[in-house]
Amino acid sequence: MKNKLNSIGNYFKDFGTALAKGDIWVKLSLVWMGAGYAARKQIINAVIMTLLEAVFVIMCVFYAAPNLAKFGTLGTVQFEQVFDPLTLTSTVNDYDNSFLILLNSIIALFLIVVFILVYISNIKTVYNLQKRKEAGKHINTFREDVRAMFNERFHITLLTLPCIGIILMNVLPILVLIAIAFTNYDQQHMPPSALFTWVGWTNFKSLFTNSTTITFGYSFGKVLIWTLEWAVLATFTTYIGGILLAKFINNKATKWPKFWRTLFIIAIAVPQFVTLLLVRNFFADSGIVNTICANIGLTDFLKKIGLVGSNLTYIPFLTNPTWAKVMIVLINIWVGVPYQMLIATGVLMNIPEDQIESARIDGANSFQIFVKITMPYMLFVTGPSLITDFVKNINNFNVIYLLTQDVYVTSDQMLANSNAKEIDLLVTWLFRLTNEYYNYKMASVIGICVFIICAAFTLITFTRTIKGDKEDQFR
């Protein structure tokens, strides 16, 4: 932390020295960004910087300024439509679209920040040029600058395009999401016909409120607990299942291991949305499995022992909260175990055979070998990916959504009030809030919560792998 503060301090200190010690051309660069280059005969650089500056000024005047002026209120002019009976056309007034103002303001702010960074580094570069000139060192021609982009500055060349993509489709949406969490953007405030505005921390408060009108606190608690339960269950069942299956197939006593492996891979090679939608109909209340269960008397048996309500003529595989949760975990085992089996197979083949051999000679049975040698080795190699799987399961949208959408109806009035269901994960709840109820403000708040949870888990694992400098250790 202290290091970071120091480096930020140095960043501005360098800027200060450049300004203080720079000659007239460096100072002139404050106003005309190309000045420093022009003075050192780097004409092309000078032209590029001048153009950049011009574009930025035009952007500020025609794009940033009008939007940022309304950023504080997110617009004041309500949408109005006047129908003219004579010409049979309707005219629309020059209304404010709150969402576009928000989006454009964020883009504008982002561009301004980027420009300031470029601006500061420009001054520093120009000052460096001055120092090189004074020391009588060689000053790069444009051609040499370009060549440097493929050598010592190759990382900039490689990262530019991917970074633009990430900013456009990842960073910008996240910033918009965070902003929306502080507004009242919902079905009653939908642009263009209505305006929305800033409301401060209200949405965050209502996420933790539980009253007769707002039940978000109750739902959030329930959904969060199930999300974490689900993530733990889904991760461990498939992980252990995958290792056991891999061990079982790789055992020397098993004939045709490749054949068996292929059978399991076929099951997961079919796209997930096809299999999951299919399985949903497979286990429907009036579906084929229920017919078979009724025929063999399983339904009646389950009724007798009280697992199925006495008023039902079918097993509510995906319509009763407890049944649905169990089924979802089981179906996820069906989906996930073959994947884990594949990975485990690869890792198991690398277990040092001599260790197992010597343990066997010492009289360990296969269970002891599994617990004492195989599992620790597996955990060592696949530990980080276990946490990644856990985070992915927190956001496992497909399994829950495809299995229960249009099928599962909640009977809990408190949950229904906030549009949640017992089997919802935070992501599926959020998806329904946006797609069916247009409650963007609450969806954004939940989105931020999910992000914080996931980021926390990720940071725990990856700070160790990245900061440990392991990457150079094994080369």
Next chain:
Amino acid sequence: MKKQVRFVLRHVILLLLAVFWLVPIVWLVATSFSGYKGINTAHFFPETWSFDNYLALFLRPDSVVQYKAWFMNTLVIAIFTCIISTIFVLMVAYTMSCLRFKGRKGLMSFGIILNMFPGVLSMIAVYFILKSLGLTNSHVGMIIVYSAASGLGYLIAKGFMDTISISLREAAWLEGASEAKIFWKIILPLSKPIIVYTVISSFLVPWGDFVFAKLILNSGISADWTVAIGLYNMLNKSLINKYFSIFCAGGVVVSIPISILFVIMQKFYVEGITGGSVKG
């Protein structure tokens, strides 16, 4: 004698497990040849067999089924997504693995955290950004959605490149090769397994996604859709009784090329992962 019993038992267990895993797939294939169009809830196997569902898919497009169009749309989107994603992933992976520059670790951690942010959350904003660019209901928009942020998925490829010996690059430096040349001539040829993995896995994305496709291709013109939304739409409550077996046929057809690619990809995936873990 005891050994033989165990041998038989072991294979019976495996057989039972395999049956359990394959039942839905068998049902999918069987139903796709059903003569009855709705869901057959009384019998596992169809009562009448017919090839008609496949003919309906390809020869009789109607307002609901436009399978050929969907397949071509998805194929085009998948090819472009695959090209852009692969280039992005390799560029980022190489930078993070082989180049050393200020702020590298910060960028890496930042990228990993961003990558944890599920796309579903930022959906609304993505939609409006594309709308303001005029790219909703267009396949270009879909390609951007699938490939723009793909650089974040660099971790596996980086892990693989980390295992490539540094002495190779040092030798190239001594001979005066530029970083760009090292990337092209040394690292890329050695990264073949992970390139194949990246190519196939990014190719598969548009075939499996229906969340973004549904959101962005929302005009209701079914000829514009991808396979995933088209098939999803057939299971609408009002359509399911007429189209369920056609849905199954569509599922089988889309599964064939995808399974083949998937099997190839898995081999390289395991190779890439374990290749890294043996040395690391």
